[in-house]
Amino acid sequence: MKRIIFLGFLVAICGTIFSQNIKSIQLRTFQENNFSAIIPLGTVLELSFDDLDNDNKEYQYKIQHMTHDWQPSRLLSSQYIDGFDQNNINTINNSFNTFQNYTHYSVQIPNRNSVITKSGNYLLSVLNEEDEVVFTRRFVLYENEVSLGVNVSRSRNAKTLQTQQTVEFVVSHPKLRINNPSQEVNVVILKNENWNETITGLQPTFFQQNALRYSYNNNTNFWGGNEYLNFDTKIIRNNSLNVVKVERKDIFHHYLYPFEFNPFRKYSYNPDINGQFVIRTLEAKDSKTEADYAMIHFTLSVEEAFSEREVYVYGAFNDFKITDENKMYFDQEERAYKANILLKQGFYNYTFATKETNGNINTNDVNGSFYETENEYTVIVYYKPFGSFFERVVGIGTGFFDQNR
Numbered sequence: 001m002k003r004i005i006f007l008g009f010l011v012a013i014c015g016t017i018f019s020q021n022i023k024s025i026q027l028r029t030f031q032e033n034n035f036s037a038i039i040p041l042g043t044v045l046e047l048s049f050d051d052l053d054n055d056n057k058e059y060q061y062k063i064q065h066m067t068h069d070w071q072p073s074r075l076l077s078s079q080y081i082d083g084f085d086q087n088n089i090n091t092i093n094n095s096f097n098t099f100q101n102y103t104h105y106s107v108q109i110p111n112r113n114s115v116i117t118k119s120g121n122y123l124l125s126v127l128n129e130e131d132e133v134v135f136t137r138r139f140v141l142y143e144n145e146v147s148l149g150v151n152v153s154r155s156r157n158a159k160t161l162q163t164q165q166t167v168e169f170v171v172s173h174p175k176l177r178i179n180n181p182s183q184e185v186n187v188v189i190l191k192n193e194n195w196n197e198t199i200t201g202l203q204p205t206f207f208q209q210n211a212l213r214y215s216y217n218n219n220t221n222f223w224g225g226n227e228y229l230n231f232d233t234k235i236i237r238n239n240s241l242n243v244v245k246v247e248r249k250d251i252f253h254h255y256l257y258p259f260e261f262n263p264f265r266k267y268s269y270n271p272d273i274n275g276q277f278v279i280r281t282l283e284a285k286d287s288k289t290e291a292d293y294a295m296i297h298f299t300l301s302v303e304e305a306f307s308e309r310e311v312y313v314y315g316a317f318n319d320f321k322i323t324d325e326n327k328m329y330f331d332q333e334e335r336a337y338k339a340n341i342l343l344k345q346g347f348y349n350y351t352f353a354t355k356e357t358n359g360n361i362n363t364n365d366v367n368g369s370f371y372e373t374e375n376e377y378t379v380i381v382y383y384k385p386f387g388s389f390f391e392r393v394v395g396i397g398t399g400f401f402d403q404n405r
Contacts, residue, residue, distance in 0.1 A: 019134050020325060023102070023293070024279060024317075024344045025049040027124065027137045035276040035316070036193055037139035038378060038396060041119045045109050045139060047089075048288065049126070050344065054094070054101040058129050061107055062086040063114060066121040067391055068186045068382040069200065070138070073120070074389045082115040089126070093289050099251045100293035100342075119143045119393040120382075137319070138195055140380060140393055146173045148397025150379050154371045156217050163369040165224050165401050167199075167377050168215040176383065176394060181212055186382040186391065191222050192274040192375055194320045196361075223364055224373040224401070226265075228272040228315070228349035231256050234282045236292050236345055251293060251342075258299035258336065259352070259366075267370035272349050274376055276316045279346040291345040298328065300337040300352055300366065305330045308357050309365070311337045315350040322355055375401050 027037045027047050037045060051057060065073045065080045077085035091106045109124070110116055119141045126134045148169055155164035167189050178184055181204050191197040199220055206213035214220065232241035236252050239245070245255040284290030298313050311328040318326050328337035337352075352366040377399045382391040 019128075021052045022134060023050045023052060023342065025135060025137065025319070026279070027139060033273075033278075035273070036378075037137070038190075038193075038380065039139070039141060041116070041141040041143055042110070043141075046106055047109065047124060047126075047137070048104065048106040049135075050095075050102040050104050052100065052102045052293075052342075054103055056092055056103060059089045059105055059134070060086055060127045061089055061109075062125045062127060063109070063116065064123045064125070065118065065390065066123050068121060068188060068380075070121060070123070073391070075118070080116060080118040080120070080390075082117055083113045085114065086127075087111075087113045095289050096286075097284070097290060098292040102293070104289050106288070116141060118390065120391055121393070135319075140396075142380070142393040142396050144395060145175050145383070145392075146171050146381055146395035148172070148379055148381065148395055150377065150397040150399030152375070152377055152399040152401040155221050157221065160221060162371055163224060164221045165371055165373075165375065166216070166218075167220045167222065167379070167399060168213075169379050169397055169399070170214070171204075171212040171381055171395070172210060173212070173394075174210040177385075178212075178383075179386065181207070184383060184385050185212065186384075187214065188380045188382070189220060189222075190378045190380065193316070193378070194275065196320050197222065222375070222377070223369045224371045224375065225364055225369050226267065226351070226367040226373055227270040228275050228351050229259060229270075229367075230272060230347065230349050231296070232347045233294050233296070233343070233345045234280050234347065236281070236283060236294060241347075249295075251295060253295045253297060255297040256299065258301045261300060261302045261366055265368045267368070267372045269372070269374075272374075273347075275314075275320065275349045275351070277346055277348040279344050281345045287345070293342055293344050296341050296343050298339045298341065298350075300328065302335060302337065304335070305332075305337075306354060306365075309354040311366070312353045312355065313339050313341060313350055314353040314363060315348065317343060317348055317350070322353065322361060328352075371401075373401070377401075 089107045150169040189199045204212040247253040281291040313326045328339040353363045354365040379397045383394040384391045
């Protein structure tokens with residue numbers, strides 16, 4: 001069993017240039033309030049992003065088939081794409097009536113130039129005019145060849161009873177002949193669409209006719225974490241949800257209510273969207289090009305600075321990454337960590353993460369971890385029979401922890 005923490009961050013930065021002019025990256029379907037890029041083969045995804053340089057650059061996208069552990073697969077591009085694996089992003093629109101000018105780029109996949117023919121993991125890269133990788137995003141295309149039953153419950157380990165959740169599941173495969181599950185099948189458990197929080201390397205604990213059962217006491221445990229914090233900037237000139245003050249400078253500045261650190265914090269239910277964000281504005285018709293940008297001021301109040309730990313603002317808006325852009329600084333006079341991050345109008349979930357001197361990342365230091373937290377878990381099943389040289393994704397299953405169940 002392997003527990004992968006922050007692998008996504010490491011993969012993303014290798015060979016990638018950091019471009020602070022690129023904002024509001026989204027890779028989603030057209031289904032409202034669906035934030036997942038794990039979709040049936042043939043479903044349309046839209047990649048969109050803003051360039052704050054406000055000029056028309058020639059960006060390209062590139063699609064690469066990957067293994068279950070996000071290494072390049074052995075497939076040639078012609079074996080998984082009908083058309084081209086690399087193409088220009090041609091849908092380009094300038095912002096309208098905004099204080100922060102930007103250029104909005106978008107592309108739909110599949111399109112007439114790129115039709116993906118195989119299920120599996122895919123890495124989508126955006127390249128600049130020098131053929132440098134500006135950013136990457138992951139997506140998964142699956143077939144419905146197996147069915148899954150997923151159950152999420154409180155940890156069964158007495159030591160983690162109050163802080164962790166456990167995932168168990170059954171893979172039913174009457175349509176697939178699996179001779180050697182340990183060699184032919186890989187499963188990945190993903191928490192809240194965050195590729196930094198996954199468990200892989202699991203083996204079935206029970207074998208049944210046309211079914212594989214995975215049930216562990218500890219190996220499939222996740223930290224429960226806590227419900228995400230949130231704010232809303234759908235109205236650029238006035239206070240909205242969890243915004244205490246708005247100032248007009250070169251652009252609008254929104255100051256959020258400070259979050260008070262409490263090491264003895266108890267769980268309190270707060271509905272969230274598991275770290276995701278929604279671009280929206282009430283002041284225009286087209287949020288893609290008419291939503292403005294505001295400088296968001298985050299504050300984490302503490303009695304004293306954390307020893308040998310850095311603090312970051314953390315969420316899907318920055319792809320759950322730890323970067324200088326979302327790093328907080330300590331204000332000794334106000335006894336608080338602060339960060340100022342430029343974000344497009346919308347509704348945002350966020351939390352705080354800490355980074356130790358040895359590089360370890362902890363998303364529970366500030367806000368705690370509780371078994372009651374409502375989380376979503378996705379189980380992905382990869383199948384590579386003997387003689388094949390690539391992994392298909394033959395099914396997924398989803399489970400939720402519901403404290404009221």
